[in-house]
Amino acid sequence: MRIAFFNPQGNFDKNSSRLTEHPDFGGQLIYVREVAMELSKLGIEVDIFTRKIIDENWPEFKETFDYYEGYNNLRIIRIPFGGNKFLRKELLWPHLKEFAEGILKYYDSIGKMPDFVTTHYGDGGITGAIFEDITHIPFSFTAHSLGAQKMDKLGVNKFNFDGYDEEYNFSIRINAERVSMNRSAFNIVSTNLERFEQYGHQLYNGAIDINDDSKFKVIPPGVNVKTFSSENKELDNDFWNEIEKYLIRDIENREKQYIVVSSRVDEKKNHLGVVRAYARSKELQKMANLVIFVRGLKNGFKDMDKLSEKEQKIIGEIKRIVEDHQLYGKVSLFDVPGQEELASAYRYFVRKKSVFVLPAFYEPFGLAPIEAAAVGLAVVATKNGGPMESFDKGKYGVLIDPFDIKDIEKGILDGLKNFDKYSELGKKRVLENYTWEITAKRYLKSIEEYLKNPIRKENYLKIPGFFFNEKNEVDKSLILEYLKSTN
Numbered sequence: 001m002r003i004a005f006f007n008p009q010g011n012f013d014k015n016s017s018r019l020t021e022h023p024d025f026g027g028q029l030i031y032v033r034e035v036a037m038e039l040s041k042l043g044i045e046v047d048i049f050t051r052k053i054i055d056e057n058w059p060e061f062k063e064t065f066d067y068y069e070g071y072n073n074l075r076i077i078r079i080p081f082g083g084n085k086f087l088r089k090e091l092l093w094p095h096l097k098e099f100a101e102g103i104l105k106y107y108d109s110i111g112k113m114p115d116f117v118t119t120h121y122g123d124g125g126i127t128g129a130i131f132e133d134i135t136h137i138p139f140s141f142t143a144h145s146l147g148a149q150k151m152d153k154l155g156v157n158k159f160n161f162d163g164y165d166e167e168y169n170f171s172i173r174i175n176a177e178r179v180s181m182n183r184s185a186f187n188i189v190s191t192n193l194e195r196f197e198q199y200g201h202q203l204y205n206g207a208i209d210i211n212d213d214s215k216f217k218v219i220p221p222g223v224n225v226k227t228f229s230s231e232n233k234e235l236d237n238d239f240w241n242e243i244e245k246y247l248i249r250d251i252e253n254r255e256k257q258y259i260v261v262s263s264r265v266d267e268k269k270n271h272l273g274v275v276r277a278y279a280r281s282k283e284l285q286k287m288a289n290l291v292i293f294v295r296g297l298k299n300g301f302k303d304m305d306k307l308s309e310k311e312q313k314i315i316g317e318i319k320r321i322v323e324d325h326q327l328y329g330k331v332s333l334f335d336v337p338g339q340e341e342l343a344s345a346y347r348y349f350v351r352k353k354s355v356f357v358l359p360a361f362y363e364p365f366g367l368a369p370i371e372a373a374a375v376g377l378a379v380v381a382t383k384n385g386g387p388m389e390s391f392d393k394g395k396y397g398v399l400i401d402p403f404d405i406k407d408i409e410k411g412i413l414d415g416l417k418n419f420d421k422y423s424e425l426g427k428k429r430v431l432e433n434y435t436w437e438i439t440a441k442r443y444l445k446s447i448e449e450y451l452k453n454p455i456r457k458e459n460y461l462k463i464p465g466f467f468f469n470e471k472n473e474v475d476k477s478l479i480l481e482y483l484k485s486t487n
């Protein structure tokens, strides 16, 4: 069997370069890589399609083919579309027909076709819909993150919509997501919550019936248990020296516990929520130091000019809070070059009885908290989204309201004071329920079941002309009506 993954944003390469260095290089890429690897271990021929980038700032992504060491029936295939230069995910929308046509051309050239396509994020989904419209090859849709929640949590309203739409292309994204979930063979969600809360959003009315069981497969993501092991690994000695040398050189009292934040620097991850909670709490400052992982910041705040504009705005605000509240010596920024080093840093902080905090306004699922729990950190996470299910309403970790600074403070104090309890409960919960092998086997079972009895409906949502470059606008009426009705 041959399965194709469509993932136009970010990119993939043998060394998983640039992870979290850019907002488009996050959990979704880990998810696609891990599921593709596990499917190939089950004997499936796997093709990951992404974008060919010929750009001196992104040299890893210029070859057409790439491979992961030891995975012989798994190929990364980079298709040229939208020109050569790197484009952030919000700018890929007008070029996805070219992406679909490039994939078709590749398969024509080898005289083969995939049996099934799995698409990721709205951009992968609309590509799958265009490809299916031509080939009738069915596709699954895994959203990873839906635009409606992001809009709500960023506070988009009828007054500021045009500005946000300019930046994030929400009107195009919502249209693409509607078509993807409508035309897919089925939609793969990480939790029931995602199905009923995220797909149940008013902006997806008419595109999906959340009560149609045939359209949903609840398949939780996993953790790479080899990487996120609680047992010491070879790289720990060297990397822990790095931590001692760089990270906590800025820290006066090293014997305290730590509060660890490792999310991509993105507005919705709400770094400022934790920093503000820490700044207002003398008790927290007495108990623990705060460390924030930021890719590329070897010299703390001094390196800020290396960051993107959006990241500079967030880190700059953190710097202002640190200065205003004289938190130097208690707060540190640290550069983590990859997942192995991330896991090693987590092991270092477990020994200091530390908490991992994910204060995101909305977290569709959240790989980072289950990874941190697997290593043994006590997890304090947003109650908005996946952690509500992965940490089972607070049974296995502390859940907080990310919009309530006092609740963030209370939750972190709970995690620090009850480290042993949450460390043990969280690790047990994750290792028993979340591995990528389970995820891949459930993908394969869903695909094989569907292919036994494929149902191609006729009353599909129309693919907007925008995606065929027929017109430069998508229909915004749905969003504008929604925004008028909600505020």
Ligand SMILES: O=c1ccn([C@@H]2O[C@H](COP(=O)(O)OP(=O)(O)O[C@H]3O[C@H](CO)[C@@H](O)[C@H](O)[C@H]3O)[C@@H](O)[C@H]2O)c(=O)[nH]1
Pocket (backbone or CB within 6 Å): 019, 020, 025, 026, 027, 028, 030, 031, 144, 145, 221, 262, 263, 264, 293, 295, 336, 338, 339, 342, 363, 364, 365, 366, 367, 368, 369, 371, 386
């Ligand atoms: O310094 C770092 C920090 C993070 N990570 C990795 O980045 C990923 C972050 O993933 P996640 O915590 O899930 O957040 P997002 O990047 O926002 O991922 C999106 O896609 C994921 C997979 O569907 C969902 O779990 C998220 O909710 C969704 O927002 C994790 O695997 C981390 O190991 C690194 O490699 N280095």
Ligand SMILES: O=P(O)(O)OC[C@H]1O[C@](O)(CO)[C@@H](O)[C@@H]1O
Pocket (backbone or CB within 6 Å): 009, 010, 023, 024, 025, 026, 027, 028, 029, 121, 143, 144, 145, 146, 147, 150, 264, 266, 268
């Ligand atoms: O914040 P957004 O636009 O919803 O995007 C989140 C997406 O970006 C990524 O970080 C890109 O990999 C994905 O992990 C995730 O699905």
